[in-house]
Amino acid sequence: MFLNAVILGAALSFVASNAGVACQATGRPSLNEDFKTPDPGWGRADAVAAFTPNGLALTPTVDASAWRVNQGYNLTHGAWCIEIVNPAAMPNPANAQTVGDVGVWFWGRDSQNFYTATISPGGSAAIDRLVNGKWQIVVSPTSSNAIRTFPAPGVYGESGATSTTWVFTRARLF
Numbered sequence: 001m002f003l004n005a006v007i008l009g010a011a012l013s014f015v016a017s018n019a020g021v022a023c024q025a026t027g028r029p030s031l032n033e034d035f036k037t038p039d040p041g042w043g044r045a046d047a048v049a050a051f052t053p054n055g056l057a058l059t060p061t062v063d064a065s066a067w068r069v070n071q072g073y074n075l076t077h078g079a080w081c082i083e084i085v086n087p088a089a090m091p092n093p094a095n096a097q098t099v100g101d102v103g104v105w106f107w108g109r110d111s112q113n114f115y116t117a118t119i120s121p122g123g124s125a126a127i128d129r130l131v132n133g134k135w136q137i138v139v140s141p142t143s144s145n146a147i148r149t150f151p152a153p154g155v156y157g158e159s160g161a162t163s164t165t166w167v168f169t170r171a172r173l174f
Contacts, residue, residue, distance in 0.1 A: 026067030031073050031173035033155075038075050041072030054085070059072045060100065060159040067105045067116075069154035073173050075106055080153050091160075094120075101126065102166045105145035117154045 033039055035056040042051070042056070048066045050057045056105060062068035084102055091098045101118035108114030112133040119125045127138040157166040 002034075029172040031070070031171065033070075033171040035168065035171075039070060039097065040071060041070035042068050052167070055167045056155065056171075057165050057167050058155060058157040059163055059165040060157055062124075062159050062161065062163050065100075065156065065158045067106060067114075067154050067156040069105060069152050071152055073153055075153050077104055078104065078173060080104055081170075081172045082155060082168055083170045087164055090160075098160045098162075100160045100164050102157045105154030105156040106152070108154065114154075118156065118158075 006080050014084070031039065035051050036053065038051050043119070045051050048059055049068050050059070056068065058066055058068065082104060087099065099120065101120045103116055105120030106115050106117070113131060115127065115129050115138070117125070117127050129136045129138050155171065
C-alpha cells in the first residue's frame with residue numbers, strides 16, 4: 001500500500017460507512033484509544049475537536065484543516081493505526097474538493113511544521129508537508145534524519161466547500 005511505504009509502517013484504515021478494515025499490526029499497543037475517556041495528551045475538547053461516544057469528532061472549518069496531536073507518544077518504532085468513519089451525509093461527487101481529505105499527522109515539530117498522509121473519499125492519496133506555515137506537496141519522499149526529528153502521532157482532517165466532521169473511532173500505537 002502506498003501510504004504504508006511512505007510513512008514507514010504507519011497503517012491507515014479508511015472505513016466506508018461502518019464497515020472496518022482491521023489494523024495489520026500485532027502485539028500489545030502502547031496506546032489503544034477509543035476517545036470515550038481520552039488520554040489527556042489529546043488536549044481538551046473545543047469547537048473543532050469533540051470527544052463523543054462514537055469517537056473523536058474532528059470538524060475543521062470550511063476550506064481549512066484541523067488536527068489533534070498526542071505529545072505523550074511518539075512514532076520512533078511501530079505502526080500508527082487509525083479507524084475513520086465516513087461522514088453521514090456525503091455530497092456527490094465526494095472528493096477532496098467537496099469533502100476534504102482525512103488521514104494521519106506525523107513527524108511534527110509544532111503546529112507549523114509537520115507531515116500528513118491523507119486519502120480522499122474519491123480514492124486519491126497524498127503526502128504533504130507544512131513548513132513554517134506553508135504547505136508543500138511531497139512528490140518523492142526519501143529517508144532523512146531531518147524529517148524524523150520530532151515523531152509525534154496525531155490525527156488530521158479537512159473540510160471542503162461545506163464543513164465536514166470526521167469521526168476517529170479508535171487510535172492504536174504499536
